Amino acid sequence: MISVVIPAFNAARTIERAICSVLNQTVEEELEIIVVDDGSTDDTGRLAEAFGAPVRLIVQDNAGPGAARNRGIDQSVGEWVAFLDADDEWRPTKLRQQLELLRANPAVRWCASNFVSRGDSGERLRIPTAVVRRATGRSGVADNYLRQAAARRLHAATPTVVVHREVLDAVGCFTTEWMWAEDTDLWWRIAHRYPRIGFVAAPLVTVHLDDASSVRNRQRLESKRGIVERQLVREHLKLAAAAGSADDFRRLARTRLRKSLQMMLYHGHGDDALETIGEFPDLVGRDYRAAVAVLGRIPRLSAPALRLVARLLRGIGLERESGRRW
Numbered sequence: 001m002i003s004v005v006i007p008a009f010n011a012a013r014t015i016e017r018a019i020c021s022v023l024n025q026t027v028e029e030e031l032e033i034i035v036v037d038d039g040s041t042d043d044t045g046r047l048a049e050a051f052g053a054p055v056r057l058i059v060q061d062n063a064g065p066g067a068a069r070n071r072g073i074d075q076s077v078g079e080w081v082a083f084l085d086a087d088d089e090w091r092p093t094k095l096r097q098q099l100e101l102l103r104a105n106p107a108v109r110w111c112a113s114n115f116v117s118r119g120d121s122g123e124r125l126r127i128p129t130a131v132v133r134r135a136t137g138r139s140g141v142a143d144n145y146l147r148q149a150a151a152r153r154l155h156a157a158t159p160t161v162v163v164h165r166e167v168l169d170a171v172g173c174f175t176t177e178w179m180w181a182e183d184t185d186l187w188w189r190i191a192h193r194y195p196r197i198g199f200v201a202a203p204l205v206t207v208h209l210d211d212a213s214s215v216r217n218r219q220r221l222e223s224k225r226g227i228v229e230r231q232l233v234r235e236h237l238k239l240a241a242a243a244g245s246a247d248d249f250r251r252l253a254r255t256r257l258r259k260s261l262q263m264m265l266y267h268g269h270g271d272d273a274l275e276t277i278g279e280f281p282d283l284v285g286r287d288y289r290a291a292v293a294v295l296g297r298i299p300r301l302s303a304p305a306l307r308l309v310a311r312l313l314r315g316i317g318l319e320r321e322s323g324r325r326w
């Protein structure tokens with residue numbers, strides 16, 4: 001059996017689309033779909049319950065996505081556990097392709113896939129297919145997720161992940177302390193102990209960027225200041241040292257912190273940027289330290305200038321990132 005866990009908070013507009021995308025999977029294995037209504041005040045629970053078996057509804061007080069997923073994991077019985085957010089959807093062959101890869105590589109205990117993000121600007125493939133294949137080779141397996149993620153060749157997005165139950169038993173489930181990046185924390189914890197990951201180069205999930213919510217707005221605000229990013233890196237530097245994955249994780253941490261610094265400066269959070277280079281000077285690097293030391297002290301000038309540059313790049317088609325605008 002495959003257990004599919006869907007946390008949902010005020011997702012009445014999208015929950016039926018998400019559930020139908022699971023019911024339409026082209027797999028022979030038995031599915032159980034566990035929707036965890038995390039304190040919704042709309043019709044999310046009623047709409048999910050109306051499907052009947054194999055959909056099972058669990059209702060709890062609002063506790064955040066990590067707690068909701070953990071509740072679903074605890075109540076599930078499948079050998080494999082897959083995750084889907086209530087505002088996203090799977091393509092029909094998603095589980096079949098991933099299970100075929102896992103069966104061909106029985107030592108691999110977790111798997112993710114490419115995906116497309118869909119928003120006002122259209123669809124965008126998360127990672128070029130050729131880039132993924134360079135990371136995974138013909139087998140579809142990368143030997144070290146942290147190393148490939150640092151090089152931006154792989155990205156384990158939560159709606160794409162399938163993981164064996166024994167992995168969750170070994171490393172634990174989602175942290176309930178954060179409302180943002182609780183999934184990144186888990187995938188990194190898994191990667192420290194299970195560095196090999198199966199990864200399907202084809203996009204098997206559609207991530208919808210046009211479904212705004214109060215939760216996502218709060219997540220964006222925290223990410224602009226880099227608060228959780230600093231906490232993530234701080235915690236995982238310790239875990240990586242204990243697991244023997246410090247070198248690979250430091251490469252990934254450098255990539256993440258530099259991107260976070262760009263966002264802080266773009267939005268005028270100079271104090272947070274200065275705090276970041278002060279805490280992680282070696283990871284950030286000399287060039288970034290020098291730039292932030294100047295730009296972080298004049299946010300009223302530097303932030304508008306960076307926004308102007310971003311608009312120009314977007315206007316002439318040079319900006320790579322598309323979809324949701326910060």
